[in-house]
Amino acid sequence: MRLRALATIGVTVLLATTACSVSTKNDSGPDDTTSAPVPSGSTASAAPKIKDVVLVTHDSWSLPKKLVAQWEQQTGYHLVVRSNGDAGKLTNKLVLTQGNPDGDVSFGVDNTFATRALKANVFAPYTPASVPTGVSGYDVEGDGGQHLTPIDHSDVCVNVDTTWFAAHHLTPPTTLDDLTKPAYKNLFVTPGASTSSPGMAFLLATIAAYGDGWQSYWSKLMANGAEITDGWDQAYEVEFTQGGGKGKRPIVLSYDSDPAYTVKGGTTSTQALLDTCFTEVEYAGVLTGAKNVPGAKAFVEWLLSPQVQAALPRSMYVFPVVPGTPLPADWTRFAKQPTNPLTVSPAEIDANREKWLQQWSDVTSR
Template structure:
């Protein structure tokens, strides 16, 4: 889904201990002896957990990175008749309906840990997608920058279109980024189908910068991202402030009234060469060991309610009590229409 700390992002983008195979790569190993995982580029698990899966299952894990979650979904849909691997991880609730409608995944009703049932995708009656982690896409602010400039930080979506914050906000675009799509859906949830276009017109008139993906927005353009950026407002995650802590305080905050919940899923790909191995990997992602590792390795919240969070998370990674939501059926029905309208508004 996402990494939120520049110093840690490099590690997150390397799948430690896995055999990484690009789309043009290959393997002489028989398909029955390996499991090919197709995922987004921020997938990461500790080396010891990968080794544990390989020892317990008898399969070698091969990982094929496929860009952002949106790009991943598009590739899975385009290659559904000749799947890129056995199992996919990282399709989220903003894109999942498209993958289900296209028949990308095979049914697999995995046994869910405590509390995970609340994250099932509505409408997925065959249980083709298994919830693995969750988090919220939220606007984040650089509290230090606002204190230094003697300006009150914004608190909600309306503030982002206020002239007081002109040229201060950077966000990945909805057409190229999973968090960007989540932010578009947040504005649709907040302003309704008749009002979100006007909101985006005001947002763009206020100097909002659109970039392709989260890494560009946070790592390069955000003032706290380590890239000497000049934008103190960025679209990121509710977990982000847990990774900007120094001296017992976080220098950033997530605006909890702007948040849209994301759930990431794993699923067995229809037509997989090794569906048994794929099911084993889905099950492994739900084990307490993997669930406990998710915050530090992929910066997301586990779906297992019994797993304790790291100390910094309990203090600084606050989650919204009432995040903005759009029904998956509505996303499926209107996604293309909304994206066309969004593109029209943001290109004026």
């Protein structure tokens, strides 16, 4: 979904396309030692015929090492991770290897790419035996949880550096329209739609907001000095004034969880503009042609367990899909979610993705 988690928790996780063991290599996130419940039918006593469960995911995959180790000990499986860039690159990889996948299970295909994967029969039919109440509200339209299981969600939103605006005695923008006003010229930076999943989500937000007029909006945005980067990391960590590089642009395209990330001394220095948000949902599913189907199913069930759901905010900076999952204190106070996010149906995205990206490239390259 994004490279955000790596920068957020200050841990570098190198997951090459060659397999590596999460239980020994991934040290990101809190060391949750609480025993996790074992999914039905996957106890260690029923020794699995194939021990390795190979996860094909994106570069931002990150869960506490001890939590993964508990699952391995309790089930008898061994988790192997193979990463493949962001959600778009991951989906491309899954489509290209359909029927002969590089692994057994995948996590990280989001709602902007889900229909493409489903049309290509990337995922085998599977619904966890027990799906918590409320999770089905995040199902892919038309799938009903038959192939893809929702795991987490977050909203891509425009964020502002409130301390910068206070220091410059300038009222921050609040809407998408505001970003085209002269007062905010040369202040906005966003990752590109063709090279970044949050950038694609922002493009979809503008399509939802402006309909057939979205290209005109982007022309105005570019004329007002908007900067486009290849990815989120460069936009936030380099160009944004609150990023690690202390850049010069106080408006950035990022996530609704960011204000919980910039807390210092009990206050936050950023604010998400909740009228600009587009919801992203990440899914997991058993891959068609998987060698270890029982292990893949056990892994998907585990991702919905209370321990994993509670670990998601600190580990990957996303919200859990299971309602009632406790959130960190800073999230409860500062990570506000939009009540009416902008939306585009997965079917419409699938039908128009390539056309929209080409039109977006034409507008932004003028």
